[in-house]
Amino acid sequence: MLYWSLKTLLSEPVRLLVSALAVAVSFILVIFFSAVFEGESEQMVLYLEKMEADVWVMQKGVSNMHMTSSMVWDWKVDRIAQMPEVKEVAAILYFNGAVKIGGKDWFSYVIGISPQYRRTAPWAMVQGKSLPGPGEAVIPEVISQLTGVQIGDEIMLTDRPLKVVGLSRETFSMASAVVFVAREELGDLLEGRDQYSYIMVYAEPGVNAKTLAERIKQEIDKVNALTSEAFIASDRQLAVQMGAEIVRMMTMIGTLLATLIVAFTAYSLIARKKQELAITKALGFGNKQIYLAALSQTVVVTALGLLLALLISFTVLQWLPTVAPQINLSVRLHQFTSIAMVTLPVALLASLSAARTVAKVDPMTVFHQ
Amino acid sequence: MFKLIYRQLVYEPFRTLLTCGAIASALAVILLLEGFQFGLLVQLKNVALNRGADLVVAQTGVNNFVAARSLLPQLSRERIESIEGVVEAHPITMVPVIYEQAGYRKSPIFFVVYDTRGGPSKLKAGRAAKAPREIVIDESLAVLYDLKVGDPFIVADFEFRVSGVAEQASALFTAFSFINYDDMIDFFFDSDLVGDISNLPLLSYLLVELEPDTDKQYIAAKIEAVESEADAFMPEQLSQNDVALGRTLFGPVMGVLIGAGYVIALLVVGMIMFAAVHARLRNFGVMKALGFPNHTLVSEMVLESLIMVLLAFPLALLLALFGSWVIETRVPLYLVPVMEIVPLIRTFVAALVLAVIGAYLPYRLIAKLDPALVFRG
Numbered sequence: 001m002l003y004w005s006l007k008t009l010l011s012e013p014v015r016l017l018v019s020a021l022a023v024a025v026s027f028i029l030v031i032f033f034s035a036v037f038e039g040e041s042e043q044m045v046l047y048l049e050k051m052e053a054d055v056w057v058m059q060k061g062v063s064n065m066h067m068t069s070s071m072v073w074d075w076k077v078d079r080i081a082q083m084p085e086v087k088e089v090a091a092i093l094y095f096n097g098a099v100k101i102g103g104k105d106w107f108s109y110v111i112g113i114s115p116q117y118r119r120t121a122p123w124a125m126v127q128g129k130s131l132p133g134p135g136e137a138v139i140p141e142v143i144s145q146l147t148g149v150q151i152g153d154e155i156m157l158t159d160r161p162l163k164v165v166g167l168s169r170e171t172f173s174m175a176s177a178v179v180f181v182a183r184e185e186l187g188d189l190l191e192g193r194d195q196y197s198y199i200m201v202y203a204e205p206g207v208n209a210k211t212l213a214e215r216i217k218q219e220i221d222k223v224n225a226l227t228s229e230a231f232i233a234s235d236r237q238l239a240v241q242m243g244a245e246i247v248r249m250m251t252m253i254g255t256l257l258a259t260l261i262v263a264f265t266a267y268s269l270i271a272r273k274k275q276e277l278a279i280t281k282a283l284g285f286g287n288k289q290i291y292l293a294a295l296s297q298t299v300v301v302t303a304l305g306l307l308l309a310l311l312i313s314f315t316v317l318q319w320l321p322t323v324a325p326q327i328n329l330s331v332r333l334h335q336f337t338s339i340a341m342v343t344l345p346v347a348l349l350a351s352l353s354a355a356r357t358v359a360k361v362d363p364m365t366v367f368h369q
Numbered sequence: 370m371f372k373l374i375y376r377q378l379v380y381e382p383f384r385t386l387l388t389c390g391a392i393a394s395a396l397a398v399i400l401l402l403e404g405f406q407f408g409l410l411v412q413l414k415n416v417a418l419n420r421g422a423d424l425v426v427a428q429t430g431v432n433n434f435v436a437a438r439s440l441l442p443q444l445s446r447e448r449i450e451s452i453e454g455v456v457e458a459h460p461i462t463m464v465p466v467i468y469e470q471a472g473y474r475k476s477p478i479f480f481v482v483y484d485t486r487g488g489p490s491k492l493k494a495g496r497a498a499k500a501p502r503e504i505v506i507d508e509s510l511a512v513l514y515d516l517k518v519g520d521p522f523i524v525a526d527f528e529f530r531v532s533g534v535a536e537q538a539s540a541l542f543t544a545f546s547f548i549n550y551d552d553m554i555d556f557f558f559d560s561d562l563v564g565d566i567s568n569l570p571l572l573s574y575l576l577v578e579l580e581p582d583t584d585k586q587y588i589a590a591k592i593e594a595v596e597s598e599a600d601a602f603m604p605e606q607l608s609q610n611d612v613a614l615g616r617t618l619f620g621p622v623m624g625v626l627i628g629a630g631y632v633i634a635l636l637v638v639g640m641i642m643f644a645a646v647h648a649r650l651r652n653f654g655v656m657k658a659l660g661f662p663n664h665t666l667v668s669e670m671v672l673e674s675l676i677m678v679l680l681a682f683p684l685a686l687l688l689a690l691f692g693s694w695v696i697e698t699r700v701p702l703y704l705v706p707v708m709e710i711v712p713l714i715r716t717f718v719a720a721l722v723l724a725v726i727g728a729y730l731p732y733r734l735i736a737k738l739d740p741a742l743v744f745r746g
Contacts, residue, residue: 015643018730022636029398029629036622061525067465067477067543096465097438098614105614107436158438159430174618191440234475238467241474242542249696253401257394261637264391268384268644326621 004280005293009300016304019265023258023305024312027339030254031313034335039328041239043173045232047109050123051090053200054209056231060222063234065109066176067096070197076220077199085207085215090117091196093186099179100156101139102147108177110157112186112197120200122180127151128166130180137162138180142172142325157181158189173328175239201225255343258305262347265301287359295348302347306340374673377649388641389681395634396678396685396720401692401705402630403712406623408704412540413615417607419490419538420461422576424589425607426599432610434574435540439463441572445596449575452591454583459486459576462553466524468546470514478510478524479545481538482553487576489547494518495533498549504529507544508536509702522546527556539702541615577601631719638727642674646731650738658740666735667728674728678720685720 009016044066048056057080059070074091081089093112098105113120113131121130126141128151137155144150144167154161162181171178187193203212209227216225226234277290313331321327378385417425417434426449428439449458462482469475481487488497489505495518498505504522511534516522522529529548538545548556553571579588589601602610646653653666686707693705707713 012647015640015647018636018640018643022633022640025629025633025636026398029626029633032626032629062467064467064475064477068467069465095438096436098433098436100432104617105433105436105610107614107618156430158428174622190438238475238477241476249692249700253398253692257398257633260387260391260394261640264387264644265640267387268648320625324621324625327625 002293002296004276005296006300008276009297016265016301019261019301020304020308022261023301024308026254026258026261027305027309027336027343028312028317029257030251030339031309031331031335032317032329033250035313035317035329035331036327037240037242038332038335039330040173040175041236042330043328044176044239045235046170047111047176047178048228048232048235051120051200051228052202053090053228054203054207055201055213055216055225055227057199057201057216057220057223057225058197060224062224063226063231064238065094065096065198065231066235066238069095071192071195072197072199072223074194074196076223077196079220080199080201080216083215083219085204085212086201087204088202090120090200090202092117092120092198092200093183093190093192093195094197095186095190096176099177101143102149102153102155104147106143106177106179107175108179110179110181110186112181112183114183122166122168122171122178124169126167126169128164130166130168132162132165132180132182132185134182134185135160135162136165136182138166138168139164140172140177140179141167141169143177145325155179157185160185160189172326174326251339251342255339255346258302258343259346262298262301262305265297290359298347299344302340302344306336306343309339310336371672374669374676377645377673378676385677388677389684391637391641392634392677392681393684393688395630395637396681396716397688397692399627399630399634399716399719400685400689400707400712401696402623402627403716404689404693404705404707404709405703406619406627407709407712408706409541409619409623410612410615411706412537412704413611414608415490415537416540416545416611417604420487420574420576420604421490422459422486422604423579423583424577424585424592425602425604426458426575426577426592426596427573427602427607429598429600431600432602432607433614434607435611436614438570439573440570441575442596442598443572445599446572446575448595449577449592449599452588452595454580454588454591456578456580457485459578460484460550460572460574461487461576462550462571462573464553464570468510468514468522468524474513476510476513477543478507479543480553480556481545481547482550483547484550486578489533489535489538489545491536493534493536495531498532498547498552500532502529502552502555503532503548504552505533505535505547506531507538507546507701508534509539509544509700510546512699512701524556527559537701537704540611541618542702544702575599631723634720635723635727638674638678638723639730641677642670642728643731643734645673646670646734650734653735653738654740657738663732663736667732670731670735671725671728674724675721678724682717682720 059072062068062070077089077091080086095110099108122138132138149164151164153164155164203209213225213227317329317331321329413435428441431437431439446458446460449455464480466478466480467475468478493508510516516531518531520531522531585603592601656666689707693707696703696705
């Protein structure tokens, strides 16, 4: 019976492919949403990861970089640098807002860097210099591609025209394109000439980052110190949660759509094979076997849809950022497993209506024309 | 031909229902995605418009109300209020903070600090913040964190009390909460946030109220003349800039998503038409044997496909409305208006086009059909 079920499905390969493709695209719709939020979240914390600090120090009451502002007196950087457990420090001034590039506003992380903290500069350059001086800026290569703004062109940071001196790689995301400017410039704009926003602390070998963070909080007044791991996790959590609900809703909608497609495929296949099913019943096959055959068709269509979704996601979706570089996607296997776990039982339940039709088939149908 | 199609549709009502359901679901997904995109832009558009100003004054070079950091000189209010035709310049300050419920989750929020104008445009429950430490939160925070009027709302160890819940006061996936200036100062000092800030962000924008029949353009020019560090905007202009920012941010992603929605709809219609042609191969064989040409048979499929899409569209609307209601009730951070006329017409026309393309997909099956089939068992 199982053999018949699969043979029936495979007898119309085009139709099976179209059904599986429709299921696959429903899955891809959900995966795309999820991949965008994960891709954005990963990109959002990339700067923090690339700095490879052991501990991040910021204003008290702050534990994030995204959608936050932090101000710490610059003398605190020196105080931290003098601690015996500290090998090196670096510091940046930062603000989160729109920067006008090529006539468009881009929501950006603006990072003010000082020449003495070279490691806070972009880690990968496409062109130009990585350390901007006063009146200069380094912008993401992606924005340059999208707007046509090149080295030597002007961008606007609120009311300040800045000359583009470098194009950086891996620094673009929808919610956090990283624009590097001179700390002096940003300090002037934010009226924070004597402040930094975040201090990166590099510990001496053998020093535990968590212990060091606690020590900094005890030693330095009104600061928060987090291990790099905790700080990155905190920002990632914030970013993921911003999209969590809509991803969940889209999963529900996509699942519903995929389920309907699976149910429709199973129903129309079975409805057309009534006569053959009547023969099998006349030959003594029980309802249980027929139910099983109907359900197996659902499993095959769903599984094939999932397989196609996997294939398309890991090829087309991975390729998409090369033609639309403003889209950051992170396709991960866990996105599929969660969809499969939700869709498969629902699709099986939905195909019960088709199975019921089979169960009600009269063996006499075989003699009807 | 209509009669034939009608008989086909009523012959198997469950199948027709399932078919319409599948098409309607695919169309509902497009309507929801269109609504989601439209909602993001509407939310952005409303932030500046809902502040109730005739003119909005921002720091020079700042062109947005959302996702912008504007800092105006304290004395700018006095200078602007001295201009003839200006009734009052109401201060407003935007402060980004993170709201966190211990062991639960965290959300970025914007404190909208206001004095006499610029507060929540519509309240769903409770009242505006009047007493010390009162706050009006957006409905999305109330739902997400299960907060009601009278509940404490703690940010950076500073305890506010919820006095009201605002309706649709969010944009860019970020909820707004409304507090007054005294509480902002207390919040800055009590929560230690002020520790190392040399210059408190006390004034972000001024909401300028003009005397009736005053020329807005003229006053805007006067404001820019008396206050060199400020630009004056019509609220509509600022709101258009925010919408443009939204399009830059979400346009490509939403374009791909809506495109995927259309691909699904096309595949669903194609799949249904394949099934319909397969199921009626013998009928088509008879018709071909009777001399009906291929294009007549395909025309019948096109007509049937169009009728099914027309039947499915109202159902799609109902499904999309239901989906939108579920999303807006469960996650009020998002606005999903599915009845907006432009996206609605666009989806409807696209659905008809998809119906025609979908009906042509099984063309080869009909074209290759041998009329002799009808004489086989």
